[in-house]
Amino acid sequence: MISAEPQPRDGVELLAFAGARLGKRVFELHDATLGIGTGESAKILAERISLNIGPGQRYAVVGANGAGKTSLLRLLSGAIKPLAGHLQTGTTVKLAFLSQHLDELNPKWRVLEAVEEVAQRVDLGKGRELSASQLCERLGFGTDSQWTPVGDLSGGERRRLQLTRLLMSGPNVLFLDEPTNDFDVETLASLEDLLDGFAGTIMVVSHDRYFVERVCDITLALIGDGSIQDLPRGIDQYLELRQAINNFAGEGGAKEKGDSRSDRKELSKIEKRIEKIDNQIVKLQEEALKCGEDYKRAIEIEKELSKIAAEKSDAEEAWILLAEKINPS
Numbered sequence: 001m002i003s004a005e006p007q008p009r010d011g012v013e014l015l016a017f018a019g020a021r022l023g024k025r026v027f028e029l030h031d032a033t034l035g036i037g038t039g040e041s042a043k044i045l046a047e048r049i050s051l052n053i054g055p056g057q058r059y060a061v062v063g064a065n066g067a068g069k070t071s072l073l074r075l076l077s078g079a080i081k082p083l084a085g086h087l088q089t090g091t092t093v094k095l096a097f098l099s100q101h102l103d104e105l106n107p108k109w110r111v112l113e114a115v116e117e118v119a120q121r122v123d124l125g126k127g128r129e130l131s132a133s134q135l136c137e138r139l140g141f142g143t144d145s146q147w148t149p150v151g152d153l154s155g156g157e158r159r160r161l162q163l164t165r166l167l168m169s170g171p172n173v174l175f176l177d178e179p180t181n182d183f184d185v186e187t188l189a190s191l192e193d194l195l196d197g198f199a200g201t202i203m204v205v206s207h208d209r210y211f212v213e214r215v216c217d218i219t220l221a222l223i224g225d226g227s228i229q230d231l232p233r234g235i236d237q238y239l240e241l242r243q244a245i246n247n248f249a250g251e252g253g254a255k256e257k258g259d260s261r262s263d264r265k266e267l268s269k270i271e272k273r274i275e276k277i278d279n280q281i282v283k284l285q286e287e288a289l290k291c292g293e294d295y296k297r298a299i300e301i302e303k304e305l306s307k308i309a310a311e312k313s314d315a316e317e318a319w320i321l322l323a324e325k326i327n328p329s
């Protein structure tokens with residue numbers, strides 16, 4: 001079934017391959033609440049998150065500092081539990097998570113030993129196997145430096161070793177939290193190459209436009225309004241959104257909380273409006289199901305639906321701007 005080797009990043013074939021190694025379900029979040037802590041002191045970062053992350057999909061996660069990007073990855077990894085709703089994780093998921101903290105390793109180990117301790121060989125997709133030493137080589141540990149004791153490595157080299165060990169574990173899901181901060185240009189280039197052929201699911205937290213556009217296909221944004229949005233135009237769209245928020249803050253003096261009461265009133269008006277739109281959408285959808293052979297009516301409903309969808313997105317945009325004005329981040 002996998003005899004035909006796909007070209008790098010041949011989306012369709014990689015997906016088929018990832019499907020074989022990873023069931024249909026990777027992560028599904030149903031109406032979940034992402035938060036830190038419990039009870040009264042819990043801090044809610046995002047609510048009503050419904051996400052279906054499938055085999056072979058490549059996500060970028062963007063958002064302001066402290067918006068909850070790392071926490072979202074931790075939620076998906078099972079390290080923290082949703083405060084409401086639930087997470088379903090595919091049974092074949094084998095996750096490797098490159099987080100910000102370094103592994104504790106025996107300082108006397110040689111680089112190659114530390115990598116072979118994980119596995120002797122790895123298949124990162126496309127049926128091409130690499131030995132521990134070959135993977136070291138690909139990630140910048142030449143034959144000589146493979147003999148360096150771990151205790152003698154610099155901080156950057158240690159991060160590189162950590163990445164090598166993670167990849168060596170043969171993951172089919174890879175989480176990379178801000179990888180571009182720590183790696184030099186060569187390591188990033190080799191990582192991009194390795195990821196081209198990687199047949200699993202990838203989630204990257206990063207604002208590095210080049211890396212994100214090279215590696216990821218879908219952009220999820222935590223804009224700080226409690227929602228997680230899929231941005232079809234990626235980082236560009238994210239930057240526009242941030243810019244719009246900043247402009248608004250500049251004009252209206254949003255940093256002063258002077259007239260926050262009328263802002264709050266306005267906010268709740270918008271919320272009611274959105275609720276009303278949601279109800280209308282449900283009604284129309286129900287009607288659409290019932291209209292059977294009446295194509296004329298079905299088309300009308302379709303038109304109405306797309307009209308209110310646009311209204312809803314305008315209302316949501318206004319909500320975001322206003323919420324940010326009341327609570328500047």
Ligand SMILES: Nc1ncnc2c1ncn2[C@@H]1O[C@H](COP(=O)(O)OP(=O)(O)OP(=O)(O)O)[C@@H](O)[C@H]1O
Nearest residue numbers: 036037043045063064065066067068069070071072
């Ligand atoms: N263990 C914790 N205890 C208390 N608060 C926490 C904990 N972990 C995260 N937080 C808080 O939750 C919020 C989200 O943190 P998180 O690390 O997920 O954000 P982030 O988007 O990854 O931020 P950054 O861009 O700084 O990496 C922050 O306000 C942070 O202070």
Ligand SMILES: [Mg+2]
Nearest residue numbers: 069070071177
């Ligand atoms: Mg983080």
